[in-house]
Amino acid sequence: MSAVSATSRDLARQDAKRPGVANSNAARLFWLLVGVAVLLAVLLASIAIGSKDIPIGTVIDALFAYDDSDDHAIVQALRLPRTALGVTVGMALGMAGALIQALTRNPLADPGILGVNAGAAFFVVLAVGLFGITSVGGYVWFAFLGAIVTTLVVYGIGSAGRGGATPVRLTLAGVATAAVLTGISSAISLLDPETFDRMRHWRAGSLVTPGFEALFAVLPFVAVGLAIALLMARPLNAVALGDDLASALGADILRTRIGVVVATTLLAGAATAAAGPIGFVGLMVPHVSRWIVGPDQRWIFAYTAVLAPTLLLASDIVGRVVMRPGELQVGIVTAFVGAPVLILLARRRKVSGL
Amino acid sequence: MSAIDFGRPVRAVRLFGDAVSHRLDVRTVAVCLALAALALVVALVTLASGDFQVALADVAGALLGQAEGRIRMVVLEWRLPRTALAVLLGAALGLAGAIFQSLTRNPLGSPDIIGFDAGAYTGALVIITLVGGGYFAVAGGALLGGLLTAALVYVLAYRRGVQGFRLIIVGIGVSAMLTSLNTWMLLRAKLEVAMAAAIWGAGSLNGMTLERLGYAGLILAVLVPLALAMSRPMAQLELGDDAARAMGVNAERSRLALLVVGVALTATVTATAGPIGFVALAAPQLARRLTGSAGVAMLPAAAMGALLLVSADYLAQRAFAPTQLPVGIVTVSLGGVYFAWLLLHEARRQ
Numbered sequence: 001m002s003a004v005s006a007t008s009r010d011l012a013r014q015d016a017k018r019p020g021v022a023n024s025n026a027a028r029l030f031w032l033l034v035g036v037a038v039l040l041a042v043l044l045a046s047i048a049i050g051s052k053d054i055p056i057g058t059v060i061d062a063l064f065a066y067d068d069s070d071d072h073a074i075v076q077a078l079r080l081p082r083t084a085l086g087v088t089v090g091m092a093l094g095m096a097g098a099l100i101q102a103l104t105r106n107p108l109a110d111p112g113i114l115g116v117n118a119g120a121a122f123f124v125v126l127a128v129g130l131f132g133i134t135s136v137g138g139y140v141w142f143a144f145l146g147a148i149v150t151t152l153v154v155y156g157i158g159s160a161g162r163g164g165a166t167p168v169r170l171t172l173a174g175v176a177t178a179a180v181l182t183g184i185s186s187a188i189s190l191l192d193p194e195t196f197d198r199m200r201h202w203r204a205g206s207l208v209t210p211g212f213e214a215l216f217a218v219l220p221f222v223a224v225g226l227a228i229a230l231l232m233a234r235p236l237n238a239v240a241l242g243d244d245l246a247s248a249l250g251a252d253i254l255r256t257r258i259g260v261v262v263a264t265t266l267l268a269g270a271a272t273a274a275a276g277p278i279g280f281v282g283l284m285v286p287h288v289s290r291w292i293v294g295p296d297q298r299w300i301f302a303y304t305a306v307l308a309p310t311l312l313l314a315s316d317i318v319g320r321v322v323m324r325p326g327e328l329q330v331g332i333v334t335a336f337v338g339a340p341v342l343i344l345l346a347r348r349r350k351v352s353g354l
Numbered sequence: 355m356s357a358i359d360f361g362r363p364v365r366a367v368r369l370f371g372d373a374v375s376h377r378l379d380v381r382t383v384a385v386c387l388a389l390a391a392l393a394l395v396v397a398l399v400t401l402a403s404g405d406f407q408v409a410l411a412d413v414a415g416a417l418l419g420q421a422e423g424r425i426r427m428v429v430l431e432w433r434l435p436r437t438a439l440a441v442l443l444g445a446a447l448g449l450a451g452a453i454f455q456s457l458t459r460n461p462l463g464s465p466d467i468i469g470f471d472a473g474a475y476t477g478a479l480v481i482i483t484l485v486g487g488g489y490f491a492v493a494g495g496a497l498l499g500g501l502l503t504a505a506l507v508y509v510l511a512y513r514r515g516v517q518g519f520r521l522i523i524v525g526i527g528v529s530a531m532l533t534s535l536n537t538w539m540l541l542r543a544k545l546e547v548a549m550a551a552a553i554w555g556a557g558s559l560n561g562m563t564l565e566r567l568g569y570a571g572l573i574l575a576v577l578v579p580l581a582l583a584m585s586r587p588m589a590q591l592e593l594g595d596d597a598a599r600a601m602g603v604n605a606e607r608s609r610l611a612l613l614v615v616g617v618a619l620t621a622t623v624t625a626t627a628g629p630i631g632f633v634a635l636a637a638p639q640l641a642r643r644l645t646g647s648a649g650v651a652m653l654p655a656a657a658m659g660a661l662l663l664v665s666a667d668y669l670a671q672r673a674f675a676p677t678q679l680p681v682g683i684v685t686v687s688l689g690g691v692y693f694a695w696l697l698l699h700e701a702r703r704q
Binding site for chain 2: 157158160169172173175176177178179180181182183184186187189190191193196197200201203204279280328329331332335336338339340342343345346347
């Protein structure tokens with residue numbers, strides 16, 4: 001009898017341990033602050049490190065006492081916008097991933113699943129190949145429009161019929177739509193060398209940006225997306241229990257789904273429009289956050305908002321350093337950082353489920 | 355009063371007394387024959403059409419060896435290798451798709467999941483952009499890259515046996531890494547070289563010769579019977595490892611054997627024509643719907659694959675004539691449309 005109760009007590013203790021590595025709110029807050037400190041350090045490093053060696057003193061002067069020298073110009077006109085774009089895009093990608101993973105209850109879902117990347121690429125191909133648009137400022141709007149239209153189509157296909165937009169159907173609709181668009185995109189780009197040339201650069205995913213044009217174009221959308229995301233944290237906690245239980249708890253399933261899809265589209269669409277398709281940040285960071293803090297979406301969102309820009313900026317710095325004086329596009333670096341993590345996760349016995 | 359349901363009509367075939375016997379499902383046989391006939395018709399039409407139109411009767415004559423001069427050259431030397439390869443490679447892709455979907459018990463399973471296509475593209479890119487070489491060097495590089503990748507994915511996914519879900523995830527991870535490596539190599543190459551590589555990467559049947567048809571035909575003549583011979587253990591593995599073992603199937607060994615044959619089929623296709631997407635994904639599912647069977651089966655999938663690829667190739671040649679699209683672009687687009695249709699169709703039926 002006592003043996004049985006001891007076992008059940010052990011089980012209960014194990015169960016209490018499972019939520020996350022940091023299992024009290026104090027610990028979670030502490031590690032969040034550590035995360036913020038790391039983000040600040042990476043931010044500084046991103047401004048200080050580049051293919052041209054600029055002493056740290058000069059970098060600080062460039063920020064606070066600008067004197068129009070070459071070094072100062074590099075910092076102000078190239079590295080500062082690049083870093084700001086990195087923070088914005090990183091946060092947007094991470095939050096989009098956290099949202100879509102919570103909605104589909106699939107720990108391996110990625111914002112690309114709703115066809116955002118394929119849709120953005122398709123519209124950029126149209127812009128370049130058919131309308132001859134070549135400025136980055138012009139791409140941004142096409143990419144964004146493509147992301148939104150594609151998500152609408154995917155949601156339309158996925159929600160047809162009585163079952164409504166279940167996660168599985170959304171995923172399949174996303175795969176199908178992405179396939180069609182990718183096929184047509186490559187047909188158009190293979191017919192014309194110049195379009196092909198621009199697309200191969202866009203596809204790599206890069207934060208390099210002359211000035212703040214791209215950043216300011218997408219910033220309002222990222223802000224709205226983040227605001228919606230924060231409102232969704234609580235209902236998503238209920239959705240994690242299953243649709244029936246969530247409705248019983250008073251969560252509005254339909255409104256939550258629509259809110260999440262809108263926020264994901266705004267965030268992922270804006271990020272892809274500004275920087276091209278960058279993979280794995282949206283997949284990996286929410287996953288790591290869940291591993292640290294357990295299943296509460298409010299904490300997951302907070303951690304994701306800090307860790308995702310950290311990861312993206314760090315990858316960008318690595319891309320600048322490894323092939324000096326050349327650069328490796330950040331989208332390529334994130335794939336090389338992210339894929340091994342994904343494989344490790346798959347080899348672990350249990351993925352931090354939802 | 356309703357009739358008694360005896361299940362699906364089945365005929366038994368016995369050869370050499372009772373030495374060889376096999377039960378044939380009537381509907382499956384009918385579907386296979388119909389698909390094969392359709393593929394043949396599309397192939398004949400493809401052989402007949404082009405800048406130089408040939409009458410169907412002349413095409414038949416040329417195939418039977420009764421044509422002379424120009425018609426003989428156009429039909430047999432220019433068009434036949436491409437069309438025959440479309441049929442053969444389509445069937446191989448259908449078979450490979452059936453194997454992978456059965457192994458992973460996942461209708462979205464296809465050879466791409468084990469990273470083969472991405473790895474083959476990497477191998478081809480290394481040859482095209484760094485080393486430089488002709489058709490056979492590229493085919494060799496693709497083969498090596500694809501096989502190494504498939505082996506790597508298998509090893510990484512191995513943990514006291516290979517489980518379908520883990521195989522898929524590891525495949526996604528490795529493919530993503532290789533894909534970004536491919537992007538990078540394309541970026542560093544000169545524009546013309548990069549475009550040639552991208553056309554290869556889309557999967558194209560342009561410029562096929564009788565010689566290539568010969569090589570691919572020889573390899574497939576070995577692989578296809580091997581695959582078909584394993585259709586019985588494959589069906590039993592679908593019941594789960596325990597049930598399969600109870601029926602006397604060595605689960606892990608059969609799975610590895612099926613995996614090797616599936617990869618070899620894909621490798622043959624990729625080495626010949628580049629990675630052609632979606633046929634392996636769609637063919638087994640389409641065939642399953644037509645035959646109304648419980649699981650995916652090899653022969654109907656092969657017939658469907660042949661029909662799909664030969665039709666896609668007709669479109670690739672004629673849609674934007676005289677510009678010839680890579681056939682892979684057509685298969686991917688059509689496959690996606692089919693997929694979306696399937697979703698809508700199933701939604702309406704609910």
